[in-house]
Amino acid sequence: MDVRIEQLNSIRVARIRHVGPYADVGPCFKRLFRWAGAIGVPTGRVLTLSWDDPETVAPERLRCDACVELRTDQEPPPGIVLGPIGGGRHAVHRFVGPYEGISKAYLRLCDEWLPGSGESIGEGPCMEIYRKTQADTPPDRRVTDLCLPLQDRIHSRRRRPG
DSSP states (O other): OOOEEEEEEEEEEEEEEEESOGGGOHHHHHHHHHHHHHHTOOOOOEEEEEOSOTTTSOGGGOEEEEEEEOOOOSOOOTTOEEEEEEEEEEEEEEEESOGGGHHHHHHHIIIIIGGGTTOOBOSSOEEEEEEEOTTTSOGGGOEEEEEEEBOSSOOOOOOOOO
């Protein structure tokens, strides 16, 4: 499995919390893009923060944040939060394929790569950075960077992200 360790910089985003199956986050992204368009602010990267392990958390209780990189001083409407996300050491795996394959790629990252890497999972959410999205790319050619937070020291806690 191709994985690189990167020190990621924080990213300023607008984000909306979604609770429920990860696959149902789409309306949150639509709302973010509508708001950015209404205030005339260009958007940058599109990301998702995955907070829970779908292997251990019921689908209706999964938490994720839909995020769109943007810079504005405009006050967001209720439900949209502005601020920095990410930053720190991450294991990054570039996944190519349909979004439905992301969960299996995370399982491989945690079950195959992590045990032999000398690394351990850090605090905070996993992050998906969509490099080629559904708007401009067929499903089999979509590119998503899967970013697993890492600790500096070995820790026994194991978590499988989204």
